[in-house]
Amino acid sequence: MAPGGYFGQALVVDAGTGTASTLPLPDELLRAYLGGAGLGAWLMHRLAPPGAGPLTAQAPLAFVFSPLVGTPLTTSAKFAVVAKSPLTGLLNDALSSSHFAISGKLTGYDAIVVRGACQRPSALLVDGDGVRLIEASDLWGLPAAEAEKRLRSRLGRGWRAAVIGPAGERCVRYATISHAGRHAGRGGLGAVLGAKRLKAVAVRAATKVAPADPEAVLAAARDLRARSFGPATAKYRELGTLANLLAFNAISALPSRNFQAATFAGAPRLAAEELAQLRTVARNSCASCTIGCEHIYSARGGKQMRVEYENVFALGPMCGVSDPDAVLAASARCDELGLDTISAGGTIAWAMECAERGLIDAPWLRFGDAGALLRALSEIGTGEGVGELLAEGSRRAAELVGGGSAEFAPHVKGLELPGYEPRTMHAMALGLAVNSRGADHNRSGAYEADLSGDHDRLAGGAAHAAAAIETEDRAAIMDSLILCKFLRGVFREPFGEWAALLSAVTGWDVDGAELRRTARRIVLAKRVFNIREGWRPSDDWLPQRLLAEPVTTGSGRVATLTPERLRGMIGAYYTGRGLDAQGRPGEADLADLRLR
Amino acid sequence: MGTPKAALEWHGSTLLRRTAAILARVTEGPVVVVRAPGQDLPALPPGTEVVDDPREGLGPVQGLAAGLAALGGRAEIAFVSSTDMPFLHPAFVRRVLRAAQEGADVALPVARGYPQPLAAAYRTVLAAVAERLVAEQRLRPAFLFEQCAVTRLDESALRADPVLAALDPALDSVVNVNSLADYQAARERPAPEVTVQRFGTLADGHRGPHQVRAATVAAAADATGLALDGHVVAALNGDQITRDGETPLAAGDTVFFLAADAGG
Numbered sequence: 003m004a005p006g007g008y009f010g011q012a013l014v015v016d017a018g019t020g021t022a023s024t025l026p027l028p029d030e031l032l033r034a035y036l037g038g039a040g041l042g043a044w045l046m047h048r049l050a051p052p053g054a055g056p057l058t059a060q061a062p063l064a065f066v067f068s069p070l071v072g073t074p075l076t077t078s079a080k081f082a083v084v085a086k087s088p089l090t091g092l093l094n095d096a097l098s099s100s101h102f103a104i105s106g107k108l109t110g111y112d113a114i115v116v117r118g119a120c121q122r123p124s125a126l127l128v129d130g131d132g133v134r135l136i137e138a139s140d141l142w143g144l145p146a147a148e149a150e151k152r153l154r155s156r157l158g159r160g161w162r163a164a165v166i167g168p169a170g171e172r173c174v175r176y177a178t179i180s181h182a183g184r185h186a187g188r189g190g191l192g193a194v195l196g197a198k199r200l201k202a203v204a205v206r207a208a209t210k211v212a213p214a215d216p217e218a219v220l221a222a223a224r225d226l227r228a229r230s231f232g233p234a235t236a237k238y239r240e241l242g243t244l245a246n247l248l249a250f251n252a253i254s255a256l257p258s259r260n261f262q263a264a265t266f267a268g269a270p271r272l273a274a275e276e277l278a279q280l281r282t283v284a285r286n287s288c289a290s291c292t293i294g295c296e297h298i299y300s301a302r303g304g305k306q307m308r309v310e311y312e313n314v315f316a317l318g319p320m321c322g323v324s325d326p327d328a329v330l331a332a333s334a335r336c337d338e339l340g341l342d343t344i345s346a347g348g349t350i351a352w353a354m355e356c357a358e359r360g361l362i363d364a365p366w367l368r369f370g371d372a373g374a375l376l377r378a379l380s381e382i383g384t385g386e387g388v389g390e391l392l393a394e395g396s397r398r399a400a401e402l403v404g405g406g407s408a409e410f411a412p413h414v415k416g417l418e419l420p421g422y423e424p425r426t427m428h429a430m431a432l433g434l435a436v437n438s439r440g441a442d443h444n445r446s447g448a449y450e451a452d453l454s455g456d457h458d459r460l461a462g463g464a465a466h467a468a469a470a471i472e473t474e475d476r477a478a479i480m481d482s483l484i485l486c487k488f489l490r491g492v493f494r495e496p497f498g499e500w501a502a503l504l505s506a507v508t509g510w511d512v513d514g515a516e517l518r519r520t521a522r523r524i525v526l527a528k529r530v531f532n533i534r535e536g537w538r539p540s541d542d543w544l545p546q547r548l549l550a551e552p553v554t555t556g557s558g559r560v561a562t563l564t565p566e567r568l569r570g571m572i573g574a575y576y577t578g579r580g581l582d583a584q585g586r587p588g589e590a591d592l593a594d595l596r597l598r
Numbered sequence: 599m600g601t602p603k604a605a606l607e608w609h610g611s612t613l614l615r616r617t618a619a620i621l622a623r624v625t626e627g628p629v630v631v632v633r634a635p636g637q638d639l640p641a642l643p644p645g646t647e648v649v650d651d652p653r654e655g656l657g658p659v660q661g662l663a664a665g666l667a668a669l670g671g672r673a674e675i676a677f678v679s680s681t682d683m684p685f686l687h688p689a690f691v692r693r694v695l696r697a698a699q700e701g702a703d704v705a706l707p708v709a710r711g712y713p714q715p716l717a718a719a720y721r722t723v724l725a726a727v728a729e730r731l732v733a734e735q736r737l738r739p740a741f742l743f744e745q746c747a748v749t750r751l752d753e754s755a756l757r758a759d760p761v762l763a764a765l766d767p768a769l770d771s772v773v774n775v776n777s778l779a780d781y782q783a784a785r786e787r788p789a790p791e792v793t794v795q796r797f798g799t800l801a802d803g804h805r806g807p808h809q810v811r812a813a814t815v816a817a818a819a820d821a822t823g824l825a826l827d828g829h830v831v832a833a834l835n836g837d838q839i840t841r842d843g844e845t846p847l848a849a850g851d852t853v854f855f856l857a858a859d860a861g862g
Contacts, residue, residue, distance in 0.1 A: 455841040
């Protein structure tokens with residue numbers, strides 16, 4: 003019998019034949035990897051053929067649920083999509099949330115894995131009647147939201163769907179998978195689904211799963227709910243993540259014009275403080291969430307847009323665009339196409355710099371030109387003009403263009419950088435460099451250390467490495483339980499409190515120390531997968547621009563991140579993680595991963 | 599005065615803590631406090647080093663020798679300050695350090711009528727010279743100055759720095775407190791004028807900038823209706839982030855208050 007909160011099995015579907023099998027997930031394995039991103043990493047070790055290209059039929063893609071899904075614990079309605087990334091060629095997990103998580107888990111599986119590829123555009127259905135593929139040619143070419151709406155209308159009550167947009171169909175390497183307007187955004191997993199000619203995966207609840215101690219779970223849920231209304235989440239409730247923009251600009255941490263500066267003169271026009279007064283029309287939240295971080299803004303033409311810091315950063319300052327209507331329109335275009343806004347903005351910003359340097363023949367593509375931004379997005383969606391090149395992401399595009407453009411291609415391991423300036427946030431610089439997913443602010447929250455006041459954010463060293471490890475470990479657990487990271491500030495003793503939640507749900511006698519070991523295992527499992535797939539030590543690094551071009555802070559202090567400093571922090575990180583000088587784990591750690 | 603100068607209260611902090619924090623801000627390097635053997639010190643900013651003066655009562659050259667020696671190999675130049683200058687301004691420290699960096703062994707301000715050997719910059723290699731002078735019982739700073747290249751900075755030279763001229767026009771940086779009356783007079787002066795901005799949810803419709811008088815970050819927060827709790831951090835002049843309410847402020851400083859959670 004599976005522990006509370008689990009079914010103890012994964013469903014493995016062959017999209018080529020429409021058949022499915024069940025993969026048992028023993029208690030000990032679930033305890034070792036929990037769910038979400040952790041269990042997804044193990045599933046990829048187990049099911050992904052070594053060296054298989056992410057866009058090939060044999061590449062698996064997993065929707066992974068978690069023990070907390072379906073409980074009344076706030077923010078727990080989340081799921082992970084896990085596969086090898088077409089952008090990085092390495093392991094990628096992208097999280098999304100809401101009803102798909104609950105319905106997907108209550109199909110009776112802790113994960114749904116898809117392998118193979120359909121002959122024609124299809125949708126995969128999973129419910130109590132089993133697995134089936136249905137024709138979806140009529141949905142092909144539609145924006146994700148419209149396709150989701152039509153599919154649910156066709157299927158009837160109770161169905162929830164994760165859907166790709168036109169970018170996923172075209173295998174743009176940073177295409178998203180969407181559900182209810184939220185996106186499993188990073189790493190291009192929409193392209194993996196598109197390569198399987200799957201427009202959608204739809205799920206319908208068929209069963210129930212009980213926690214081991216329902217009363218304890220309910221009590222914890224009440225407590226967390228109360229805490230979620232406190233000051234730790236005020237930023238998310240009141241302004242949303244866009245509150246970062248003006249603050250980051252003030253502390254020279256807002257990358258702009260493809261990381262040529264760390265401030266942006268147009269930032270006030272895009273700030274949450276301004277937009278909230280003029281344009282907020284609603285707040286929204288995911289299923290089972292009491293925070294309600296989503297802020298819906300009105301855009302020109304009557305459209306309504308969810309706005310986050312990262313999409314405004316990437317499509318605004320990163321591209322030099324300060325017109326809020328243009329940035330909102332660009333965000334809406336990314337949603338329609340199913341594009342990761344960070345990678346889209348980063349790749350376009352790189353292309354803008356290439357155009358200014360005469361490296362690509364697109365004289366119209368200029369920093370600050372809102373029309374050019376929108377045109378570039380449309381061309382990415384259609385594959386016309388520069389679109390075919392930019393659909394590859396900045397790393398591959400730079401390899402094709404040459405001319406030194408790789409030095410200012412804003413990525414790590416192929417994944418475009420988020421809006422945290424590494425030169426003025428050295429702990430974050432390390433987190434971005436070493437993370438398995440690539441340049442990522444959700445798997446490494448090392449910016450917390452930079453903004454804690456405990457460390458000099460311009461003088462990274464061993465303390466920054468320790469802080470980066472700690473935040474990476476916390477993210478590994480939160481992404482595997484799964485709980486939303488916007489809740490993290492309410493936990494006073496995170497590992498102990500998370501262990502108590504997990505114990506109440508599963509019945510396991512878990513403590514904080516065990517969860518710390520679990521976090522380390524999950525982080526290493528991802529790294530080991532990447533090593534298997536061709537990761538090299540030189541991949542744990544930052545773009546040359548960030549190591550060669552200083553920026554100046556508001557106080558006049560010159561912020562430099564030298565290769566020597568970064569190398570020193572990486573060395574301290576490897577040591578702290580128990581890795582060798584080449585970033586590889588030893589035999590004892592490998593044995594602990596339970597991969598053999 | 600009844601209380602050791604180092605421990606004198608200063609706007610909710612102490613004179614010593616203020617001095618150490620101002621120097622840490624300017625130099626980015628190690629800050630060393632030289633104390634008499636066994637002397638109790640008030641709380642210091644994180645990272646501040648303390649060394650014991652091996653011989654008590656031998657005056658400033660002995661203190662110089664101990665402090666410069668403690669910095670040897672880690673810094674070429676040190677700004678040396680007594681603990682009793684409550685208006686020491688970062689711009690003053692920068693101006694003096696710059697003079698030393700231009701080649702002098704010692705950059706010695708001459709301000710408000712006197713040379714200021716305890717508000718001056720020294721090359722750390724002078725530790726050996728100072729040690730020898732102590733051994734020879736030549737305990738006045740003037741003996742040290744005889745043995746090295748000294749750049750004297752009179753008031754016009756100091757004020758030639760436009761930032762210093764704007765922010766500390768009276769050169770109050772070198773005002774020290776030698777008596778209870780001095781201390782009380784200093785304490786009665788208004789706190790420095792600083793600029794405050796609040797971001798995100800902290801702005802509450804009033805982002806600023808606001809001009810307030812505040813000697814510490816906590817006072818700046820208080821002046822704008824904020825509590826510097828675990829959910830709020832301050833960025834001083836857009837640079838260092840702190841949660842330490844005792845972080846001293848000087849005229850012309852800007853304090854940004856931000857939400858501590860930067861998740862995006």
